[in-house]
Amino acid sequence: MHMQEEDAKEIRSRANEVLLRGEWEEAIALYSQYIDHCSAQITFSNNAELKKSVCMALSNRAEARIRLRDLDNALQDVNNALQADPIHPKSLYWKGRILLELHRYSLASDCFRLAINHQPNTTEFQESLEKSRRFELQCKTGSYDLSDWICSGLMGRPPECAEYLGPVEIRYSDVGVGERGLFVTKDVEAGTLLAVSKPVAIARAILPEAFSENARMVIWKDFVTEIERVAKRSTKMLSRIYTLAEDDDVERKKKLGVPHMGLFRPDVEYELERPCDPVVMSRVLGIADLNTLTEKGCSVKKLAADLYCSSENDCIGLWVLPAFVNHSCSPNTARLHVGDSLFLHASRDLKAGEELTFAYFDVLLPLGMRRELCKTWSFVCRCHRCELEQSLAEDLKGIEAEFARVCDKGREREMEMSRLAVKLEEKLRQMRGRLKDKDKQLLRASFAKAYWPMCGSCVLMKRWGSGRQMPSIETVIDAVTSALPGDETALCAAAAVLDKVNRGLSLSPQGPFQEAMHRAFGICKALYGKQMKPHVIKALIHALVRNRGIIVPNS
Numbered sequence: 270m271h272m273q274e275e276d277a278k279e280i281r282s283r284a285n286e287v288l289l290r291g292e293w294e295e296a297i298a299l300y301s302q303y304i305d306h307c308s309a310q311i312t313f314s315n316n317a318e319l320k321k322s323v324c325m326a327l328s329n330r331a332e333a334r335i336r337l338r339d340l341d342n343a344l345q346d347v348n349n350a351l352q353a354d355p356i357h358p359k360s361l362y363w364k365g366r367i368l369l370e371l372h373r374y375s376l377a378s379d380c381f382r383l384a385i386n387h388q389p390n391t392t393e394f395q396e397s398l399e400k401s402r403r404f405e406l407q408c409k410t411g412s413y414d415l416s417d418w419i420c421s422g423l424m425g426r427p428p429e430c431a432e433y434l435g436p437v438e439i440r441y442s443d444v445g446v447g448e449r450g451l452f453v454t455k456d457v458e459a460g461t462l463l464a465v466s467k468p469v470a471i472a473r474a475i476l477p478e479a480f481s482e483n484a485r486m487v488i489w490k491d492f493v494t495e496i497e498r499v500a501k502r503s504t505k506m507l508s509r510i511y512t513l514a515e516d517d518d519v520e521r522k523k524k525l526g527v528p529h530m531g532l533f534r535p536d537v538e539y540e541l542e543r544p545c546d547p548v549v550m551s552r553v554l555g556i557a558d559l560n561t562l563t564e565k566g567c568s569v570k571k572l573a574a575d576l577y578c579s580s581e582n583d584c585i586g587l588w589v590l591p592a593f594v595n596h597s598c599s600p601n602t603a604r605l606h607v608g609d610s611l612f613l614h615a616s617r618d619l620k621a622g623e624e625l626t627f628a629y630f631d632v633l634l635p636l637g638m639r640r641e642l643c644k645t646w647s648f649v650c651r652c653h654r655c656e657l658e659q660s661l662a663e664d665l666k667g668i669e670a671e672f673a674r675v676c677d678k679g680r681e682r683e684m685e686m687s688r689l690a691v692k693l694e695e696k697l698r699q700m701r702g703r704l705k706d707k708d709k710q711l712l713r714a715s716f717a718k719a720y721w722p723m724c725g726s727c728v729l730m731k732r733w734g735s736g737r738q739m740p741s742i743e744t745v746i747d748a749v750t751s752a753l754p755g756d757e758t759a760l761c762a763a764a765a766v767l768d769k770v771n772r773g774l775s776l777s778p779q780g781p782f783q784e785a786m787h788r789a790f791g792i793c794k795a796l797y798g799k800q801m802k803p804h805v806i807k808a809l810i811h812a813l814v815r816n817r818g819i820i821v822p823n824s
């Protein structure tokens with residue numbers, strides 16, 4: 270039996286109500302009933318009123334679908350609406366919004382422009398057009414204005430950013446059979462932006478230390494379910510997700526091959542070579558397990574056990590292109606998280622054809638502890654830093670064991686850590702003939718946590734350092750940045766040094782202002798990019814001194 274006209278109207282108003290309340294699933298169901306009824310009753314051409322009403326219903330259903338990230342179906346809705354009325358402003362607006370999500374910025378601008386032509390003075394149309402124009406420019410030029418956010422000491426609202434694909438491509442890597450990696454395609458200097466990537470899914474958490482294992486697993490499950498949902502609802506996203514490996518099986522990896530970069534290039538049409546495989550939860554789970562990154566760079570498998578124990582705010586996410594970057598303990602790129610977007614900057618000068626790497630976890634640790642963390646990713650890192658420490662394993666065995674023991678301790682560990690720094694310095698002096706200066710710096714980086722407390726404390730310096738040749742804080746900062754050029758703790762220390770020099774309180778006699786500024790600028794460049802203006806860096810440094818846990822206290 271067909272629905273009566275009055276019933277259809279009733280359904281439409283209920284649909285409008287639940288849409289306003291943000292009950293997306295319910296709104297989709299009700300609009301579907303209404304649209305089906307209208308389509309069965311009448312053809313579009315012979316009733317202008319009904320045509321308008323169906324366009325509105327399609328457009329509203331598209332909105333609900335966008336909120337649920339059901340992009341393919343949402344696009345179909347707005348296209349159907351626009352077929353009936355090619356200048357229907359709301360459908361044009363929602364089509365623009367879908368295209369923005371699909372990283373088709375110029376097409377999105379066209380839609381917003383057309384919507385404005387037919388319905389000027391609508392603030393959300395105007396704002397969306399401004400955003401899509403900004404995104405068009407960002408993805409063409411790789412030029413992003415992060416100044417306000419950085420000047421706020423990264424405390425303000427992060428800017429929304431477009432995706433960007435710089436001079437990079439995926440190729441087979443030397444790190445293992447069948448392994449792919451990301452490579453730079455031209456010579457670039459440190460601070461060059463290589464890519465900006467938006468996540469497939471992201472999960473943020475501020476959780477108390479005693480958060481239960483169960484609760485952690487719920488968050489992980491929700492995260493994986495979200496990836497599955499996105500994969501099911503957008504062919505483009507699915508095709509990206511399915512380029513990723515799900516496990517270490519070499520044959521399966523070989524079968525995946527090297528994906529076409531067109532898949533990651535924003536603002537261009539890319540035709541899939543073949544239809545995607547169906548979405549299978551076990552494969553999605555494997556992909557999430559192997560490729561999820563944490564903002565703070567610790568291993569995600571460890572994360573299931575540890576991360577949510579942290580009382581701090583952290584975030585996990587799946588960013589597809591960055592997931593092709595292999596790990597190194599002395600990497601050549603730095604990850605910067607701006608809201609949900611992941612920025613990848615060269616942190617060193619790079620030659621065309623070099624493989625890009627970043628750290629998957631905290632690498633300011635000695636070899637044994639790094640190896641343990643690597644295990645959770647099922648590989649053994651063979652970077653030059655690991656090889657160096659492997660060759661000195663016998664010499665460093667005692668200090669390393671003690672370091673691991675002290676790490677497990679609570680607050681009283683600062684004193685013991687400093688004693689370890691003294692021991693390591695003695696060891697470095699013993700090994701003088703066998704080590705180059707840069708090797709010494711890499712070793713200090715591995716024990717950075719032993720140096721920082723002493724760097725910041727006259728008491729510890731007096732207790733352990735007096736009469737001994739301990740390195741200056743500048744040497745420790747340089748040691749850390751020799752391994753990790755864009756390290757945040759080193760930046761905080763550099764900011765603190767600069768602050769002290771500025772206020773005439775320098776702990777170190779060889780810390781003139783220019784040198785301190787140069788050091789801080791170098792780290793900023795590696796982390797935030799070479800586009801950073803000096804006044805922005807200065808503001809950041811001030812903000813770091815003001816807001817953050819500074820390593821060097823005012824002793």
Ligand SMILES: C[S@@+](CC[C@H](N)C(=O)[O-])C[C@H]1O[C@@H](n2cnc3c(N)ncnc32)[C@H](O)[C@@H]1O
Pocket residue numbers: 442444445447448449450513514517522559560592593594595596597646647648649650651
């Ligand atoms: C996020 S994926 C990186 C992309 C991966 N190479 C691929 O082809 O899909 C992480 C996996 O890459 C491999 N991998 C990453 N860094 C490595 C390294 N330094 N040495 C050996 N294998 C590494 C490991 O198999 C690891 O589980």
